[in-house]
Amino acid sequence: MPSRIAALLTLLVEQPISLYAAAVLRIGYGLLYLAFLLSEFPHRDEIWGPDSPWTPALARQLFDQTGWASVLTLSDSRAYFEVCYATALVISALFTVGWRTRAVSVLFAVVVTSFHARAIYMTDGGDNLILLMSLYLVFTACGRRWSLDARRSRLRASTAQAARPALDQAPGELRRHVREARLTVIAVLHNCGMLVIAAQVCFLYGSAGLYKVQGPSWGNGTALHYVLNLDLFRPWPALSRMADGHNLMLAVAGYVTVLLQVGFPFVLFGRLKYPVLTILLGMHLGIALLLGLPLFSGAMIVADAVFLPDxxxxxxxxxxxxxxxxxxxxxxxxxxxxxxxxxxxxxxxxxxxxxx
Structure with missing residues (x-):
């Protein structure tokens, strides 16, 4: 056991892990939030603008109690709001493509936090998860793969290799120690951030499954029947009625959902996680289609990507x-x-x- 702990600590300190998974998280959440802002563009003023029923003055009063903050409430000017909205679109696009990711990730977290806090009563589970992930991704090296930063680093490395003289002098001792310390700090922050993201997803699935176990409707297999008959979650009534006609299938799907959510943290260290993640992918696609929650489903699908190896x-x-x-x-x-x-x-x- 001590040797395993030492090996784990060495892995956390030496080099960043799951760089491709971090890139998928960056691309996924950047695209999701960009699509979210674009889809709500016609309704932006009613949700976040000066003419929203939840006015900036009311939002500031709530901030005094909750400690939240939003750049959208710094001014009640319509021009200021439009500039903030356009800036949020640009930042989301830059975060997706990975341009100056270290700085843009901080700006992306500020954007998500500001829009989330401005209309706190309009959010859902997808917004909450994207908010948490945007904060966690600030500490990760999510721009090391599949990004403009990675492309620029490759070009710079090839150019430096071609221009390097045959006899290269060794760097100074102090400079070498500073570089090693910087790389160690980056690796530790990245690895801790990725572990926190994985733990967050495990807690999310585990708590959701344990909460379902306490309800009698999930125990007798009728929970999905009631969900499909809620007008708030019926974007396609004909499709919902068709799915509701298969009682046995709904009962099996409900039991499988609870089983997967409760057992999810225990299948992550073997090959069983691949079929489990595949079933969860189908489950989230069904939620997006049948219940009309594409943002929540997309956020969960992207979060599951953290468990796939490089x-x-x-x-x-x-x-x-x-x-x-x-x-x-x-x-x-x-x-x-x-x-x-x-x-x-x-x-x-x-x-x-x-x-x-």
């Missing part, structure tokens, strides 16, 4: 590049697809060969 994302990246490369070969004029395939079999690295 090798999964590297494999997905190679698969995507191979698919796009084959599509380009097929669309290229004068290229015979069969000959291209034969050439790859004669020695060109392929996806199934195991080469990077």
């Amino acid at each position: 090798r999964f994302y590297r494999y997905a990246g190679r698969l995507w590049r191979g698919t796009t490369r084959r599509a380009e070969v097929r669309e290229a004029p004068g290229v015979v697809v069969g000959q291209a395939h034969t050439g790859a079999a004669d020695g060109e690295p392929t996806l199934m060969s195991g080469h990077g």
Whole structure:
């Protein structure tokens, strides 16, 4: 046990873990919030603007009691609100593509917190989760992969390698120690942030499952029947009625939901997590379609991505590049697809060969 603890501490200190998962979280939540702001653009004034029923003055009175803060309440001017809204759209887009991620992640957290606090009574579970994740991602190195920052770092490294003289002098001792300390701090903050995100998702699923166990409707398998008959959660009434007609399927789905949520933290350290995450993906897609909660479902789907290892994302990246490369070969004029395939079999690295 002491050796395992020492190995865990060494892993937390030496290098950042799950960099691809952090990138997926950045892209996912950036896209979700950007889509959320764009979808509410026609109703922005009624929700967050000066003409909202929940006026800036009322919001400031609530802030005095709760300790919240929002940049949207600094002025009651309509022009100021429009500038803030346009700035929020730009920051969400920059956070998604990973431009100057270290600074933009802080601005993104300020944007999410400000809009969340401005209309606190208009939020739901998806907003709450995105708020928490935006704060956690500030401490992570979520711009190391699949970002403009990563592309710029690769170009800078290749340029520096080409311009480096044959005999390079070793850096100063103080400079080397400062660099090592900086890398250690970044690794520790990133790893702790990712562990907190994983723990947050586990607590979310576990508490939701234990809360369902206490209700009699989940015990007798009728909970989903009642949910599908709530007018507030029926964006497609005909689809809800069709799903409500399968009582046995709804009862099984309810029991599986509770079982997966309660047991979720206990299946994360084996291969069983892959089918569990797949079932949860289907469950969240069903919630988005049947109950009309796309923001909540999207936030949960993105959060589940933290439990997939980096090798999964590297494999997905190679698969995507191979698919796009084959599509380009097929669309290229004068290229015979069969000959291209034969050439790859004669020695060109392929996806199934195991080469990077």
